[in-house]
Amino acid sequence: MNLLDGLWGVLDLLLVAVLLLLAMAAVLSSDRRRSMMLFIVFGLVLALVWARLHAPDIALAEAAIGAGLGGALLMATLRRDTHQQTDQFPQHPVVLWGVGVLVMVLGTAIAWGLFSVLPTVEQTWRKGAAVDAQLAFSGVSHPVTAVLLNFRAWDTLLELAVLLAAIFGIRALGYVRSAYVTEVAFSQLAVWLVPLLILMAGYVLWAGAHSPGGAFQAGALLAGAGILLRLAGYSHAGLPTTRWLVRLGLVAGTGVFLLVGLGLLGWGQGFLHYPIAYAKWWILLIEMLATVSIGMTLTLAFMGGIPQKEAA
Template identity: 40%
Template sequence: MTLFDSVLALLIAILAWRSVTAPDLYRGIVLFITLGLMLALSWARLDAPDLALAEAAIGAGLLGILLLSTWRVLQRAAPRQGSDEPASYAVRWLAVVGSTVFGGTVAVALYGLQVGSDRAGAEALASLDLAGIDQPVTAVLLNFRSYDTLLEMGVLLMALIGALLIRSPLAYEPWHGDTAVESPLMSVLAKVFTPIVVLVGIFLVWAGAYGPGGAFQGGAVLAGAGVLLLLCRRLYGDADATLLLRGLLVLGVTAFIVIGLLLMPWQGAFLAYPPGLVYVLLVVIEFSLAVSIALSLLLLFTGTHAVRAVRS
């Protein structure tokens, strides 16, 4: 295994280096996707299957698709006006100083870490019985540190709002042609493959209750199904959001807060769950989080306020 690890570390370093120094955009994207594959392997070697799942779904998968689609749009668009001159020396030196300071600070912080002092982790594992759910990662995310996860969902919403404000949409008009006479592969992908992707997504959300998986990984896979439908022209990005869609976007945060507040009179604390109901409540929260995450990621892909089905 030592040989495996050293080859893996070497490959990650080479791929990371090459993906930022690639001569053109497309090569950089391709190398970045390949880097994602290796990073998932490294998470697997670090005993973190949850992160390997997240890396596979978000890092290599969705992000790779987003980059490839952006590259397609850029390729089709008119050649960019303006100069491609490198930044001035002052800016470059500023970047060098900034990265060096940041890297140095991280190195100092890492050096200060004491091995074996992860008492919070040990305590979480020891009190797993209280969490009412077998999977340590889910127990920490949704029960012990649920406040962090709630705020994280808020951050995701903020990111979506910010992205919608500043970026131009990627997929924004309905397909007027007849979908039936299009490439036969597309209808098979939309009708046969998409349900399988959705099924895997739902399975991953549900798997979070007893093993690696969870709302983020499952939500990313569900968003992947949506992206597939977009690329197959079964969905398109639309400018006007319906109330239902906005409701689904905030469903995760709302479910979290409502359940937390409703149980307050009995539990005496925000986001404290009664022992008997913990499993059911966490699964409900997890699925509502997954819906919001999937929709947010899909809208981050289209860059529009809504998605709509193409009427055939």
């Protein structure tokens, strides 16, 4: 037992050391391309940290959305840069050190504040206890999904609106990446990986009701399939070619979420107040459409906008 705890201690120290070194290198490196690579690896190590801290939902999301999609987005900015790019700090070293001292003071203040309360509340469960007590009435048995889709559904609804705002902004920039280098390797990979990703998305979505997973992770997997298709040379990345269908798909998640909420209000239940007996089904419906919307949004974000009608 003692030995096991000791091993965990070593593992923790190693993980944290690697994480912090990667972060420092990503921020400090003068080579932009290297900074991006380091950041992507940082995301993968972070996913391990989440798993270590018993946060499998976040580990899944971090690997798919943070490191995976974030990495793909970063690489999309880089692709055309053939020459090496160095970033020097324009400021005088005194400023660099001065700001460094300032942020360390702020960090110390945060740590001081946090550690003055943590030992006393270490074992309290905070809102976890309330979640546990009400879980049976939430319609799902996985606590994180219950918080996201029921107890704090309003946050999630607005979060879907945030995704919409970002994609509308991207679309407004009127920019579609002109040409990708179509890699034969990608198209071969796509043949078997895309169906697999879609199947996995379906599973992760379904599993979210009782175990880690849910709409965001599933949507990210769908987006992975879309990005792969795009890289394999499919100009629409598997999205519908009918433009209004794309727009409908983008807003479907938010729209159904909002309409269910308002419908329940009109029904006399109160906004987003699911009747206990049907909560499971409402949540599943919302999650399914949200998965489609998230997948389409993230794919489009990678592509840089809705595809224009391609001239023959």
